[in-house]
Amino acid sequence: MLDLIVKENRQLNDQYFLLILGSLDKLPEMLPGQFVEVRVDNSPETFLRRPISINFVDYQKNELWLLIQIVGEGTRKLSLCKQGELLNLLLPLGNSFSIPSKTDSKLLLVGGGVGIAPLLFLGSKLNEKGIVCDFLLGGRSKDNLLQLKEFSTYGNVYTTTEDATFGEKGFVTNHSILKSNNYDLIYSCGPTPMMKAVAAYAKSTNTECEVSLENTMACGFGACLCCVTDSTDGHVCVCTEGPVFNISKLKW
């Protein structure tokens, strides 16, 4: 449990904001795919912490980035926090995406909506290993496609929007790169229907695939048993056995 200081609260548009958090102490080691549980102070309408995936860690500046979509009262309260305020976090929580050992691996990172958040950190970590990856990012509209510049520093960026305001029109699984490429591994994070479609594509092409689930949680560290998903091992906690699962473990 750590108190981090809000260095910047950057409103990206009316739905999304980026919290840049700092600390006087060195931030702990964090892995791509892991998440934090943020306590929402001064929020009588909410009760529990909010699980938020790690968007990026800048170890040089000792910064943790959280890309957050306003979906309810808790995230709305967080969107109001000001520079200099302290936020109480449990971190890092959960497992992580696997990093291939072969540097010539062909990897696709598929994100939808705010689900793109952990893929930036994953892309940066893959880059450190010398792997350049393809990002396929989708959103309902142009406003849902965020951090495109940051993503482009770590790989090739392909985009889709449902209303054709940016990139190819349609869902991520309609994108033309899926027709012309063979990947060794696909990572995905986003709405469940999107991840299921990505998983179906991966299965049809016999490609390894890891997805990051975001079931509702009470604790985030395996005590409450509320966030379970049905797996080949029965009900398992998304917070401790996940949030990242190889699709072969899920009953999808």
Add this chain to the structure above:
Amino acid sequence: MVDLKVKLGRMELKNPVMTASGTFGYGTEYQDFIDLSRIGGIVVKGTTLRERQGNAYPRMAETPSGMLNAVGLQNKGVEYFINNIYPGIKQFETEIFVNVSGSTIEDYIITAEMLNDLDKIPGIELNISCPNVKEGGMAFGTSCLSAAQVVKAVRRVYTKEIMVKLSPNVTDISDIAMAVEAEGADSISLINTLLGMAINVEKRIPVLSTVTGGLSGPAVKPVALRMVWQVAKAVKVPVVGMGGIMNATDAIEFLLAGASAIQIGTANFIDPTVSIKVLDGIEDYLKRHKFGSVKDIIGALEV
């Protein structure tokens, strides 16, 4: 020095702060956050004779000042507990109680019998109050007759401390408390969760897969406190109070109402270090009011 020790039936706890079943895993989940040896006792996750997968997701709904859960006693069964979990937790320097649940009286008997042999488990918490399992759990705890039957049957085979956990979903909780006391309960803990529900209005469906679930958190505290006060007056055995305790002041309210010890539940999810804060807060309170022992405030409510 303030004396924090309390008596619980035939045993003594180093202090009155315990953690509630289903909110504290097996203690191991909290080892990174707190020094477990500081707390008075841990009640580990509800354990049944056979493995249970629990209910389907979604199992949780956030509510005003609380939450609903419908976990449904997910656990790997008593044999797994004995062989795989117990060896890893028996060295904890705190009293470990196992919460025992069953669908039949026979289940309760066999499970309790198997746990009786574990040296480092001084007692069980007999759960006759889980609202999230179809047959069993709460069904036993909502009538004096069936509550008494379970306690009587387990008392025959279990020689150590039996704490009986009561359901608040009854007309008169004192009657149930007296019934289980008469059959040999060493202590009584209350309250389990209050039956509730939540609806997703956009989809016009229940939020929980089971439709109803158990409400916990500060929303239930006034109800819990009232019931602890009633039960403490009705029985001679020690009472362990719980329901929405978030801080030391809440805990002290329960002690004043007559609880010999308290359990912290849902608050652990939001602040995994809360049990230590509650313990420190109780000690500060006793010093501030110049009490030499925590026993001085148990049931000290002036009405």
